[in-house]
Amino acid sequence: MSDLPLQCKNLKEQVESILQLLQQESTLHSQDITPVQTSLTKAISPKFEIVFAGAFSAGKSMLINALLERELLYSAEGHATGTECKIEYAELDKERVVLTFLSEAEIREQVVYLCEQLGFKIVANINQRDVINLLREDSEAIIQQEGGESKSERAKQAKALMLLLQGYWANRDRINTVNNATYSMEQFNFFNLKEAAGYARRGSNSAVLKRIEYYCNHPLLQDGNVIIDTPGIDAPVEKDAQLTYTKIQHPDTSAVVCVLKPASAGDMTKEETELLELMRQNGGVRDRVFYVFNRIDETWYNTQLRQRLDDLISGQFGNSNKVYKTSGLLGFYGSQIKQTNQLDRFGLDSVFAESIKGLDGKEETPQFVYAFNNYCVNSGKLSTTKFRVSVNGYETPNQNYVRILGDWGNELIEKLIQDSGTEEFRTAITRYLTEEKRPQLFKNLADDLEDVCIKLTKHYQSVQRNLDSQPQEIESMKQQELQRLNQQLQQIGREFSEHITKEVNQIINNSCDAFEADFRQLQSRMIRRLDELLDTFSVASAYQRATISHPRNATAPLIAILVEAFYYLANQLEDILIESSQQVVANYFQRLIEKIRKSEYYRQLYRLLDSDGGIEQEIRTIEKQVTQALVSAASVECDRFVRESPRFYDEGTFSIYQFRQTLLQTSQSYDAESIVEAEPAIRQLLKLDFEPKVSQTIRKSFRQTINQTLKTQLLPMADQQADEILQQYPQARANLEKTLQQEAEEKIANNRRLLSVVEENIAAYNSAASSINSCLQSMKLYDHFLPVIGEYFDTDNKFANNGFVFSDAVREV
Secondary structure, X not given: OOOOOHHHOOHHHHHHHHHHHHHHOHHHOOOOOHHHHHHHHHHHOXXXXXXXXXXXXXXXXXXXXXXXXXXOOOOOOOOOOOOEEEEEEOOHHHOEEEEEEOOHHHHHHHHHHHHHHHOOOOOOOOOXXXXXXXXXXXXXXXXXXXXXXXXXXXHHHHHHHHHHHHHHHHOHHHOOOXXXXXXXXXXXXXXXXXXXXXXXXXXXXXHOEEEEEEEEOOHHHOOOEEEEEXXXXXXXXXXXXXXXXXXXXXXXXXXXXXXXXXXHHOOOOHHHHHHXXXXXXXXXXXXXXXXXXXXXXXXXXXXXXXXXXXXXXXXXOOOOOOEEEOOHHHHHHHHHHOOOOHHHOOOXXXXXXXXXXXXXXXXXXXXXXXXXXXXXXXXXXXXXXXXOOOOOOOOOHHHHHHHHHHHHHHHHHHHHHHHHOHHHHHHHHHHHHHHHHHHHHHHHHHHHHHHHHHHHHHHHHHHHHHHHOOOOOHHHHHHHXXXXXXXXXXXXXXXXXXXXXXXXXXXXXXXXXXXXXXXXXXXXXXHHHHHHHHHHOOHHHHHHXXXXXXXXXXXXXXXXXXXXXXXXXXXXXXHHHHHXXXXXXXXXXXXXXXXXXXXXXXXXXHHHHOXXXXXXXXXXXXXXXXXXXXXXXXXXXXXXXXXXXXXXXXXXXXXXXXXHHHHHHHOOOOOHHHHHHOHHHHHHHHHHHHHHHHHHHHHHHXXXXXXHHHHHHHHHHHHHHHHHHHHOHHHHHHHHHHHHHHHHHHHXXXXXXXXXXXHHHHHHHHHHHHHHXXXXXXXXXXXXXXXXXXXXXXXXXXXXXXXXXXXXXXXXX
């Protein structure tokens, strides 16, 4: 854009100054500043990119030609623009074109894609002439089968392939293998923009161009306005379509002209709907969207189509004031033939000279001529005018065209341009770009910045109010601190209680990772110990203990062996459960004490009491009580292992089967040997009984015991200790009075320092806001000034807006 007003020269620095002040306040870090940064970039950017987007054949290129009243861009039925075209301003004597070609690799990639879509054999080498000729013949056959190059998706793809191959062969000497080659128009020996644009407009050339940059002289392009023409969102080559979607989302895009086809198709396509949704996601575009329903002339001849379009506009676009109906074809060529006359047959021998050349020497009829004759006779636009026009069947379309314009001349052409809607669209977009664009960009910036400024000013005023309310004298400060002492002790006790409650809840909800790791270690040790006991259990030793207990007997039954085994296993597991429980408790309470020591309330308590108020001692006492409780619980839990499981002897279970088999084996004789030989079977029998019992203990019952023990011991202690802390007020007061003099002096000095910082920040904010307001004033955006912070105490009641005032620059208005 052109130079900013003098008042806006430092706009970027002033806005960034306010954002930097915001970032300095930790309580305001959550404020999203992205909209402000985006708006600022748009407001000060030297360029304003307007992207024309829509389906292919929607008429984007023709509409741009109509806007600029120059035939710059290639425009035809079917797949036309396959590249990004950028049009920027240049002085009349500096008009030029810069052409960037696709690489051979990129062209080959597109050829392969189109061949896949059309069902052709994949071409590995596009430099073989006979293969290329075969592809062209196959493509022409498809176009004939489909009834024309724009009649179906398949026909459009075939046409795209033909243009791509023709363009490659025609420009092979200019195309690099891997890199994109860029040329100025002078390298093509073009002497003016018209010659260069004519070359780029040819369909085969356009197909192999990656980017075209036009620099031309037109008022619409002044002030940094850049027009971007993009490929269709439903282009036959998927890569072309993706280029448009990427550009729509690009932060450099400032406005979008959405060229829609419902005027000729009747309904919005899926791609068009997706395009509209995508535009709304780009914060850099906002509401700067122009909806253009092109080819409006097709609704003049179809009442149903016209009604469907009107319903669509009123239903989905009723809230927008940027909706236009155009016929780019009629508008553009209407503007072109205004400069012609009877001598060149109103453009047939100049504007349309190339398009009327037929292959067999006969004169062809340009698309515009068909559309013009149809407009004159069937559109109904001339029925209430003075124009009396007829199309004679004995004349060719070109002859009718020349005769009609010979009769009515420029008056009819002006009427045609008016009905095409392009003049209305040009007027509207010109007004926006020259009168409305810059104020709107600055309005958006001010609106986005206002929320930041309000939060920042309220924060400053709150801090200032709080600091101003603090005592300024040492004695007053000391008295205030002593009055706050009771509240501080109460708050410390409450925070301690809440901390303990939170820690206990984490245990109960299995959300303490360290405790869970310790408990898993307990489970693992119990399982490993059971496996060790079963693997090393000696039947001979158990048999010996059983016979020693009964000296009158020389043998022992299987039941006696199992009894010895049950007592042995239960007692051994009890030892490991007690040891593991003690370790879990010790680790937990050590972590708890470390967390308490790191807490802010603990630091505050030490400052007030010069001690922790007995917290650690009480925690250690509770640790001992919890340990004792869990040792008792572990003993009780493992003592129950001595009894068989309730379902151990149930009929039909594997355990009773194993028991019977073992009993059968041991009852073969009465000596110790038969018992010892059954050792594997006895171990298996013990495993069947103990594994479920141990699993129940470590996975269900004992964890619940630990949870309940911690809860019943810690929570009452926390409440009691909170009361104990509050009861130590006399000690806290005596301790505080020793250091209060120095603390009061330091706090007053710190408050003064903080107040000085706030005042400096307010001054910096006011300076930035006032400068931005001066800029907004130059744009006449009086309703969007940013708040400026006034004096906090206002004895004369000069300020009636919560401390917000206008800057001096604003008051003058």
